[in-house]
Amino acid sequence: MKIQFYNSLTNQHEEFTPLEPGKVSMYSCGPTVYDFAHIGNFRSFLFGDLLRRFFELTGHEVHHVMNITDVGHMVEGEADKMMEAANRVKVNKKSGRVPEGAIENPEDPYQIAEFYTQAFLEDARRLGYKVAYEYPHNVPRATHHVEGANGMIGMIQKLLERGHAYVADDGVVYYSVESFPGYGQLSGNSLEKIQSNAGGRVSAENQSRKKHPGDFMLWKPDQNHIMKWDSPWGVGYPGWHIECSVMARSIIGRDVIDIHTGGEDLIFPHHECEIAQSCGATGKDRFANFFIHARFLFVENEKMSKSLGNFYTARDVFDGKVKVTDERTGELTEMGRSVHPAVLRFELIKSHYRTNMNFTAKGLIDSAQTIDRMVEFRKTLEDKIEGDSGEVEVDLSHPVLSEFAAMLADDLNVSGALGAMLPWIKSDHPDPRLSLAVLKKMNSVLSVAPINEGIANAAKEVESESDAAEFEQAQQWANEMDTARKDKDWPTSDAFRDKIHAAGFEVQQTPEGSKIKRKLSV
RNA sequence: GGCGUCGUAGCCAAGUGGCUAAGGCAGCGGAUUGCAAAUCCGCCAUCGCGGGUUCGACUCCCGCCGACGCCUCCA
Missing domain, CATH: 3.40.50.620 (HUPs)
Known part of the structure; x- marks a missing residue:
């Protein structure tokens, strides 16, 4: 398979050949940890992650390193970043974005850097950024590399x-x-x-x-x-x-x-x-x-900036703080409902890395639907092979995987890869075990549909106890809805459906009764 | 001013010198449904503008218009 990327050194597409056959070394410039990382940062980081996962899909051993810049850097005529950060921490503490007691001494740059480093790693892991799981390996911090002959x-x-x-x-x-x-x-x-x-x-x-x-x-x-x-x-x-x-x-x-x-x-x-x-x-x-x-990420067609009010950290998005224009009133309101990390990950990786991607609430909803489809598909396959979970080996000779990989090999053409995957999902699947294995392979790159593949899976979130309780409550409503439906008591049935929706779930009618599932976003 | 990227349907977006210009979302029609949702079937673009090269260009060349980035801390 011919692998090629656009090389900024020569401003053209070039065939990629690793220095050592089968091995790829990658270095990604990481975050400066004096504030929470924003979605623009993550768009660039996740592009690196996608690249890494593509190489792994195609059988390469990848050594991926991403640094963390925890040194303040003086710029002539400007305040030092760490100094600015100290001031910002004080503001953030007041607003609750930095929890009380998290940074004992806002004047201590090491404490600030430590806090934001951990916050970054947490966000990055939720987004399936693989190298973040390897910390402290492969995620060096600048302050640890100042001294010494190799420093x-x-x-x-x-x-x-x-x-x-x-x-x-x-x-x-x-x-x-x-x-x-x-x-x-x-x-x-x-x-x-x-x-x-x-x-x-x-x-x-x-x-x-x-x-x-x-x-x-x-x-x-x-x-x-x-x-x-x-x-x-x-x-x-x-x-x-x-x-x-x-x-x-x-x-x-x-x-x-x-x-x-x-x-x-x-x-x-x-x-x-x-x-x-x-x-x-x-x-x-x-x-x-x-x-x-x-390339840079835009938000609703404008450059992301704090002054425009369209500046989002990853956790802002998780918390549903994305602003949406109300179609009826034209007013800006917050989306309100939390966004699953997998949805944000997909939104950030689905457009080509060399275009100015435009981050929008609509795009986020789109992404949620696509992931939903992948998740449903996986469930369907798993249901079919119940009790027979033996692994099937697939390699890139499989026609769909082959096209998927070939698209990515061409300058990381994610759209093309999705163009191969999504219609395949819709098609017939006579061998569910094989199809599941294929899906897993593709998901090892996309990392958006929860599949048991160990670490670095954005959607594989641990359900908290309160989540489980909510789910149980919703399922109970669904059961009551079924009872009402048997009696043809439509008003009661509809009332339960509204309750379920309001709680952030969807309800589906199946031959076995009403089933609920959590909405991924919005 | 210098360097660079880009302009494909309501939105996101792939792609090719010549078969029906991927795929997704939204929308529309239908099946299904108590009504919905989900699902399934079907429909939905001539590729910024003008000129040139060519048997033939959305795809190559020139010009124009427009968007954007870097040149300065920034993913």
Whole structure:
């Protein structure tokens, strides 16, 4: 099977061949943990997850690493992120989004980072982000990789030795972009352009200390910084870009990796600088063979922003805080009903990673219906093979799986893959055991229909006791509804149906009586 | 200004130089139903605009219009 992706390095589709046959190394830029991760973050992370699961489907052994940036990064002229976070924590505590007692000391950056790291991992796991289940393995934290020869300090030293970095008058260590001829390849920038665009944010005073306006910071001595480490260049903190170069190399254990993913905004400067650092330190001509970037997510056709009121964290969506325009009144109201994580996952992965996906309440409802169909299908198959749960082996030679995989192999064409799967679900299934095995394979990539496949299954949520009680109550109403129906007492029957709906369930008439099931959303 | 992506039905969205332009949602008609829901059957687009290349283009080329991203912290 030919596997190809759009490579940001060359701006074209390229056939993918792993460095080592059968093995794929991937590095994804992860979240900065000074706030809850939002759905835009997760769109990009889940794209990485989909890629990883695709490789696993096609028999590759995948080493996927995603970092957690828990170091605040000073930007010239702006407050430090961790400092901002401290203020935000105080606000969030008042509003109840951060529970009382969760962060004892909002001034302590390590406590803030720890809290949001755990919150992120929790959200990520609910969304079926596989690597989050491997934490702390394969999910390194920047603060743990500052010191030592294999840490950021070690790499900065190496860059100094090799002539790619210098210490400026003010003691700041800069990377010298002119020392690396490949600088600009990824983003299509040239040093001249960067020069002409310089100015703006960066003060003239700082600029004059650099050899070239494009030179970026590797280490900044600063006794007063909120997070600081000792180094040969004084107590201070590392630049933003160096962490990924270091962690990718140290956790994956290779100088050159197969694939690097991230959001499109990371192309420049972040990934450009990573390449310069990694290649500068290793002497290799490349850092990753493929750079694959996901485009931004929009909400109801607008860029997501806090000021527009369309900024959603993953947990906002789980809690039903998505705003919907009421068709009758035209007013914005909250959806109200909780959204199953599988629904959000599906909504975020179902459109191509290189389009600007538009997140909408309508799309969420769509997604819920599709998942519902998959879940129903699975139940039907399981009912048919009751008592005969022996596993059937299927491989990609199965026609439907083969098409499904081939679509994904073509630049992760999820729509095409779904176009193969959904009609198949509707078709006849003479061999339910085989069909179930096929569905499981597809779900190992999509991870949206609850199938017992161990960890990393978004919809495989543990039912809480209160959930179980609700379910029992609804089933009881359904039974009473059946009794009323036998007596042809339609008003009573309808009243029970309304009750069941109001409780968030659907009721279906079957030959065996009324059956209920929980609505996935809305 | 520089670099880049994109424009397919009410919505999401795949795809191809030439058979009926995937699939899903919504909608419509029908079966079923006490009425619904669910389910099943059927219906539902000529591909932003203009020009060119070609026997033939939605698919290739040029121009235009429009949307968006990056160039600065941001997934």
